[in-house]
Amino acid sequence: MVRIEPKNKRRLLQAALGEVEADLALINCRLVNVFTGEIYPAVVYVTEGFIAHVETEELEGPYAAKEIYDGQGKYLIPGLIDSHMHIESSMMTPRNFARVALPHGTTTIVHDPHELANVYGVEGVRYMHDIAEGLPMRQLVDIPSCVPAVPGCENAGAAFFADEIRELAGLKRVVGLAEVMDFYGVIHGDPRMVEIIRAAEDCGLYLQGHAPALRGRQLSAYLCGGPSTCHETTAADEALGKLRAGMYVDARESSISRNVAAVWEGVRNSHFFDTLTLCSDDRESDDLLHEGHLNAVVRKAVSCGMDPVQAVKCATIHTAREIGVAHIGAVAPGYSADMVLTEDLRSLWADAVFYEGRLVAKCGRLVVEIPERHAKLEERNSVRVPELSEEDFVLRAPEGKTRVKVRVMEYISKDGSRTRCIEEELPVEDGRICLGEEMAFVSVVNRYGRGTRSVGIVKNFGLRDGAIASTVSHDSHNLTIVYFHPQDALAAARELAEKGGGMTAVKDGKVLYTLRLEVGGLMTCLQAEELAQVAAQMKETERSLGLTVPSNPLLRIVSLALPVIPEVKMSDLGLVSVAEQKILPVFVEE
């Protein structure tokens, strides 16, 4: 149970009563009241990191406070709360993420360390939780519910059952069970899922859902099963259906999926938005630096026609209620003094950001020192692959064949992750399969010491030359390589094994460029500015190999091994049929 409370409550009470000086008086601001929707001049008294009193009458002082901050007539809103996100998606560590998100006015995030959990299990979740200690940002944690995403079709670095949930629920900033993706498991009462949900409920956690495209009876069943929120809504009618069913709709605007417009289109005629919140899900460093974090999501909602005060409300108190945490999400007595001053409620650039009553950012820049803090886990090389040779990346035809029918994973479009399974007859040379048009080889190598690996063929992936590889490969994050020549695959694998993970591009057996992600093969210790530069260089290199997908080329490979997106995906165990949840042989037997 997360309790937001002052260390010295007695002093807070005395400051509220005016018996002692407050620590801070924030004067000359226009308070946006998320309870009444009003905007009015106010003086906010802060003590012990909490709001002691909001004065609406005696605005001219004198102010019984040690420090005065002049709001210069700007709007004062509560610190923004992101209802669902993954820090790992920023490729930054939790502390560096805070450095870049705080200046945008985000003071609380509800994050799901799902990626690192797949790499390091309970230890990974503990790291993500513990490393945030002492940050001037509230990083609340939802415990990953589906590790691995599809048991039996892939080997991740860990597997979570009810026991892991119970263990992690004891951590002090844990609030929920994270996105329950195993929708089939929930609605059909799969014992493992039922037990995980039961454990979470017993521990008093809220159940975050994950219900893409769910409607009608399936949506009803999912809600009856327990989860009460969803950030995967992409269509207007879907949004209205979920709102009507009492589901929290966490409207998402990530670097990849931009759904706020569609959600708003669906719900704009609703009279109430109590269960509408905003979230960023996955945001990369470049977007975080230049577009913003949750303030960018609010801005998007407002640009779609949502009332700015309503949008702020959705991004603050609604989320606090959704996750069941009291005393955050409003500028009111007894609430944590997390506040943002902004000149314009529509663009929502943060002029000043306060966390627990302390000024932490001004004009888009951090103004507090965030002390370095490191853990042993950051130094560990998570990429544990066996000794590999070129031969390991050769797709050999069955003995004696000159042509062979192969199951190929074909991307449906240049964007997106959906594929279909096609069968193609391909020629064989020296026992090796020869690629057809628009094809490349793909290999997924287990990187958790299991020794499992697979080789197959992908079509319309987009790569034209060389090889690219990544240890960011949802959700198991095995080493995933797309290539034409085994020597390039080997070079890529060796490079990432040596560097402890990341993304690399190879040509003619030589590494062209590597984006090193040494923390669990998912995150770098670089800060946002440096990371953005390195990432830009990596993108450029991938584009130079012909990977000219419309969106971020780095993201093309990261969902290649995600066996929850139809129709087929590659895992370290082979070609996975998503609907059947089983492994298909690469060669079609005749």
Place this chain on the structure above:
Amino acid sequence: MVRIEPKNKRRLLQAALGEVEADLALINCRLVNVFTGEIYPAVVYVTEGFIAHVETEELEGPYAAKEIYDGQGKYLIPGLIDSHMHIESSMMTPRNFARVALPHGTTTIVHDPHELANVYGVEGVRYMHDIAEGLPMRQLVDIPSCVPAVPGCENAGAAFFADEIRELAGLKRVVGLAEVMDFYGVIHGDPRMVEIIRAAEDCGLYLQGHAPALRGRQLSAYLCGGPSTCHETTAADEALGKLRAGMYVDARESSISRNVAAVWEGVRNSHFFDTLTLCSDDRESDDLLHEGHLNAVVRKAVSCGMDPVQAVKCATIHTAREIGVAHIGAVAPGYSADMVLTEDLRSLWADAVFYEGRLVAKCGRLVVEIPERHAKLEERNSVRVPELSEEDFVLRAPEGKTRVKVRVMEYISKDGSRTRCIEEELPVEDGRICLGEEMAFVSVVNRYGRGTRSVGIVKNFGLRDGAIASTVSHDSHNLTIVYFHPQDALAAARELAEKGGGMTAVKDGKVLYTLRLEVGGLMTCLQAEELAQVAAQMKETERSLGLTVPSNPLLRIVSLALPVIPEVKMSDLGLVSVAEQKILPVFVEE
């Protein structure tokens, strides 16, 4: 932690999916959606007492359900939830209260067994909780926080500290800590109050407040101290101040205090009402029978200008959120199937009431059998007073005086409970004080075997003749008697001691009429219809003794000993100065 969940979740999921027949299909209704504020035609499928699915498209059937209920085009709203009330105020037992409130559409109450706690302590709370087992109404319990109301100035039947709170928090329908009345204790950090609040927070309970007339810095301090709700709001500006401060405002319309109009006047221009709820607090049998229960409060709010859908929302899902209980307060998948059909959203007479999917009332009549259930405690005589004589009710002057100056408790008006302390010089005859104009004697006799009692004088109480007495006497419920002649007082005391409590009227040493309240001296085992008749007779008898106060005459005496209402009150320890929290001598020393 209160969990609202089906016994057989698997079956609920299957019914949601349409894989098995639902238990019930409620067809042909206009659903009032409290999430979106929309009203639209729907079919509601119920299984295992929960809503499995709400169909908005295939309305014409066929319906995969064992039973069909035709809503005849009426509005379907969630079962009403009363955010704060005392069952004892109805003078009925919890089961009989359910019998009369259910037909009005109240399916959940949050009640505070404060009165019986003052009589029987932990055992009293357990009785109120346990006796509700198996009722077709959800009687959630808040644990009384202030037993006794004013420690040191009165002897109640029990005293609660943090340990009692922790013990009672383990009961399965306990959700909160009840109205924290000791406002001074909260804002000044009184150790007992701090520990009680801490215990409640540790047990995950919400903190129900009690903050009459609180504004500005005192309100801020109270909120910083923990409590987050208030049902004592009586003025418009007070209501707005509380809503702005993030406090839940539980607008009250009781038999005694009618505050909905004032609250609405204050908040009507607010854009949001997320933290506005409705409550009945204290309703007597007559009102329950003829005016209604929470539906009467909704009706009042609507008559004041509140949108009917908003009012229904305030009386359902808002309260569920306030008390932190999921899956009640809406007609949506996964919610308890507590529902009301009504022809008119403005008057809100309940045409049909469903509790956990079962039809429990129709056209204002209960249609289910509520099995009798009794506890030993109901048979116990709680009135433990010493052997009394006429002399015990004589107010004797100090030796040798012929005139003496006396502190008199004077009522300010014929209505209400406020008094002031005046000093009057009165003649003495045979050593006895003689009453002046508009005066009567008052005696409060401890009825918990403590042997303490007091005699004093009250002015402007309203009685003209005989004596009246009551064991309903907030909050300690000691035996309280107003009289002119000691023989009448003695007769009244003996009558109530023999009957196990209640209210009685005496003249010329003879009992005129007694309303017997044998359960803890507070409640009868009679049902509402009989009780209303008996109570009417009792009122009539009191009026015949000259007690012609504008409101219910039975309520005149019940706050005479309530030492939280200024300026003075009588307790079993003597005349209490409410502001100073100390006992004042009856005779002024000169």
